[in-house]
Amino acid sequence: MNRNYNIIAAAAIGLAFMIAGSVNAQRFMEKLDRGLIAVKSGSGYYLSWRLFGTDPQDATFGFNVYKGSSKVNTSLITESTCYQDNSAGTGPYTVKPVTNGTEGAASEQALVLQQNYLEIPLQNVSGYTAGDASCGDLDGDGQYEVVLKEENSPKDNTGEGNTGQVKFTAYKLNGTKMWRIDLGINLREGAHYVQFMVYDLDGDGSAEIACKTAPGTKDGLGNYLKLGPAASADQTKDYRGSDGRIITGPEWYTIFSGKTGAELATVDYIPARGNLSGWGGIGGNNGNDNGTNRVDRFLACVAYLDGERPSVIPCRGYYGRSVLAAWDWRNGKLTNRWTFDSQDGTNPYSGMGNHNLSVGDVDQDGKDEIVYGSMCVDDNGKGLYTTGLRHGDAMHLGDLDPDRPGLEVFGIHENEAVIAGLPGWGAALFDAKTGEVIYGWDKAIDVGRGCADNVLADTKGCQCWWGAAHGLVSCKTGLTVGTVPSSTNFVIWWDGDLTRELLNSNSISKYGGSTLLTASGCSSINGSKSTPCLSVDIFGDWREEVIFSCGSSLRIYTTTTPTTNRIYTLMHDPQYRLAVAWQNVAYNQPPHTGFYLGYGMTLPAPKPNIKYYDGTMTSPDMPAYSFSRSSVTASMKVFGNRLTALPVRYNGMLKLVTVYDCSGKLLRKAIVKNNAVNLQKEFGVSDGVYMVNVNEAAAGERK
Numbered sequence: 001m002n003r004n005y006n007i008i009a010a011a012a013i014g015l016a017f018m019i020a021g022s023v024n025a026q027r028f029m030e031k032l033d034r035g036l037i038a039v040k041s042g043s044g045y046y047l048s049w050r051l052f053g054t055d056p057q058d059a060t061f062g063f064n065v066y067k068g069s070s071k072v073n074t075s076l077i078t079e080s081t082c083y084q085d086n087s088a089g090t091g092p093y094t095v096k097p098v099t100n101g102t103e104g105a106a107s108e109q110a111l112v113l114q115q116n117y118l119e120i121p122l123q124n125v126s127g128y129t130a131g132d133a134s135c136g137d138l139d140g141d142g143q144y145e146v147v148l149k150e151e152n153s154p155k156d157n158t159g160e161g162n163t164g165q166v167k168f169t170a171y172k173l174n175g176t177k178m179w180r181i182d183l184g185i186n187l188r189e190g191a192h193y194v195q196f197m198v199y200d201l202d203g204d205g206s207a208e209i210a211c212k213t214a215p216g217t218k219d220g221l222g223n224y225l226k227l228g229p230a231a232s233a234d235q236t237k238d239y240r241g242s243d244g245r246i247i248t249g250p251e252w253y254t255i256f257s258g259k260t261g262a263e264l265a266t267v268d269y270i271p272a273r274g275n276l277s278g279w280g281g282i283g284g285n286n287g288n289d290n291g292t293n294r295v296d297r298f299l300a301c302v303a304y305l306d307g308e309r310p311s312v313i314p315c316r317g318y319y320g321r322s323v324l325a326a327w328d329w330r331n332g333k334l335t336n337r338w339t340f341d342s343q344d345g346t347n348p349y350s351g352m353g354n355h356n357l358s359v360g361d362v363d364q365d366g367k368d369e370i371v372y373g374s375m376c377v378d379d380n381g382k383g384l385y386t387t388g389l390r391h392g393d394a395m396h397l398g399d400l401d402p403d404r405p406g407l408e409v410f411g412i413h414e415n416e417a418v419i420a421g422l423p424g425w426g427a428a429l430f431d432a433k434t435g436e437v438i439y440g441w442d443k444a445i446d447v448g449r450g451c452a453d454n455v456l457a458d459t460k461g462c463q464c465w466w467g468a469a470h471g472l473v474s475c476k477t478g479l480t481v482g483t484v485p486s487s488t489n490f491v492i493w494w495d496g497d498l499t500r501e502l503l504n505s506n507s508i509s510k511y512g513g514s515t516l517l518t519a520s521g522c523s524s525i526n527g528s529k530s531t532p533c534l535s536v537d538i539f540g541d542w543r544e545e546v547i548f549s550c551g552s553s554l555r556i557y558t559t560t561t562p563t564t565n566r567i568y569t570l571m572h573d574p575q576y577r578l579a580v581a582w583q584n585v586a587y588n589q590p591p592h593t594g595f596y597l598g599y600g601m602t603l604p605a606p607k608p609n610i611k612y613y614d615g616t617m618t619s620p621d622m623p624a625y626s627f628s629r630s631s632v633t634a635s636m637k638v639f640g641n642r643l644t645a646l647p648v649r650y651n652g653m654l655k656l657v658t659v660y661d662c663s664g665k666l667l668r669k670a671i672v673k674n675n676a677v678n679l680q681k682e683f684g685v686s687d688g689v690y691m692v693n694v695n696e697a698a699a700g701e702r703k
Contacts, residue, residue, distance in 0.1 A: 053572030136207030138258030179261030184216025220261010281319035318353020338381030385435035412450035454598025
């Protein structure tokens with residue numbers, strides 16, 4: 001009698017379970033640990049930890065703090081996710097969630113700091129210094145790692161001469177160097193050339209790194225690229241011109257493993273350079289550079305274009321022609337979802353790009369749009385609108401006026417629009433869904449710096465500022481409501497209230513008040529832009545940390561100011577998380593949440609519609625199904641935990657192994673003579689989740 005049993009194979013992503021229904025339109029997000037830190041403060045330690053976006057937010061849910069086996073809090077902590085412990089005794093700190101009086105499992109042990117920063121010693125290549133950074137869970141352990149861009153002699157696009165070779169180095173928070181990627185001589189150093197995205201693009205629990213590459217690039221294993229178009233390229237050829245610019249030779253886009261830095265996929269960069277003069281805007285190509293300045297202006301972002309899984313979007317150009325190419329990294333394959341191309345100057349979308357961009361669900365359909373300066377590209381790759389305000393240097397997307405439906409955009413602009421006969425505001429607030437200008441200021445003035453957020457205490461809604469002439473302007477009324485802040489750069493949630501603080505160079509200050517932090521021995525980066533390596537909610541509660549370059553190390557500074565406001569980690573707000581990903585792009589901008597976070601906000605914060613793969617939820621590679629343990633029958637076996645060699649219980653009988661995808665489509669079948677089958681090597685399937693049927697083979701049956 002033939003025996004038949006089924007296997008659900010979770011190759012290289014973890015445990016999966018049997019089919020049980022359909023998937024809701026939720027976004028896959030990182031599964032983080034509690035991010036518990038204990039910072040020496042006064043006579044004890046200040047502790048803070050994450051509330052997840054998936055946690056209950058009412059008073060029936062709270063936390064207990066433990067030092068060793070002893071609980072140190074006298075009553076359940078429900079109003080915040082921080083605690084000052086001055087008790088005696090020793091032992092590692094942990095926290096336990098409590099739901100309706102029932103205590104859950106303990107968190108990981110706290111990261112203990114003896115000062116208000118975590119120091120990561122750098123293992124730089126000689127002559128290289130720290131630049132922009134990003135973060136992601138590279139190894140799937142629930143803790144963020146830092147990916148640092150290191151440069152030797154960066155140049156602006158207008159500058160001639162050779163630069164160094166861009167390096168990306170990954171560090172764990174304990175200082176362990178994970179890998180280093182070397183982009184080689186055929187990519188220049190500088191703010192506009194190489195934009196790197198760090199994000200879990202396929203939902204396997206570990207982040208990837210995506211960036212532009214070229215001949216000479218070596219991955220984190222020290223190997224030249226060898227996949228796709230790189231397979232037949234001359235990796236030793238030097239394409240640099242006599243002026244140091246690179247306007248010939250292959251251009252690629254590569255996905256690297258976050259765990260090892262290994263090359264996973266390489267494709268041709270979209271778009272190719274084409275006609276160099278076609279990338280210029282009003283006024284030509286900014287001097288006699290033959291278009292080489294304008295063609296090498298790159299941006300990038302990550303967006304949930306289908307509402308559930310992220311796509312990576314490298315971009316080229318913004319003064320004239322602008323091209324955005326959306327790519328999906330799924331099942332070990334990199335495929336182009338769509339390409340937006342403004343083409344030429346007759347297109348109303350040409351010349352509307354900034355030195356930065358932002359991503360958010362501006363039309364509230366559950367899918368992301370890309371706000372590309374003065375225009376917006378819809379989730380389907382079609383133009384949603386253009387304001388006609390043209391190029392600018394800074395932009396802020398958020399719920400700037402919480403009493404007005406939807407999101408708003410505040411940006412500053414150069415005077416190009418006036419040259420074109422358009423209403424050229426130097427600063428403008430517009431509706432993020434329609435592009436309708438709500439307020440405009442300083443017509444025909446080239447404005448260089450601008451910022452927006454809620455910095456004014458006791459006032460609901462955000463303020464915006466640029467220069468000194470108008471002071472601090474209300475996003476609700478368009479009128480001046482205070483003096484201009486001391487800096488027009490970054491903003492950060494740092495102290496205990498809901499208003500945001502000013503972050504500039506190596507210091508944090510209160511609007512109209514005192515300095516809250518000066519990072520002695522540390523410096524900002526990016527020249528006169530004076531930005532940090534990264535501003536991000538990387539551990540602790542919802543307040544943000546800031547990463548500075550401090551010579552031979554990075555320092556991650558964190559607040560020790562208590563708060564009575566309980567908000568889930570900002571990294572579980574989709575818009576904020578995506579903003580952290582694009583923060584390193586060109587002229588860095590601070591991240592903003594997709595909901596209003598400021599004075600007068602309604603708590604709890606809007607609950608994010610997110611999920612993450614943790615062994616009990618749908619794999620992101622199976623959009624049509626979800627799984628439950630109860631539906632696994634005795635004849636069904638489940639294998640996972642990155643197990644690709646699946647046992648088939650060979651007992652002297654031939655086995656017919658049939659592999660299906662999770663829609664039931666037949667992929668491959670074969671007779672096996674061993675007691676195990678490797679789906680990748682023997683069946684040629686990519687990483688993913690599959691259903692496998694194993695049957696004793698009938699006599700004479702063939703592959």
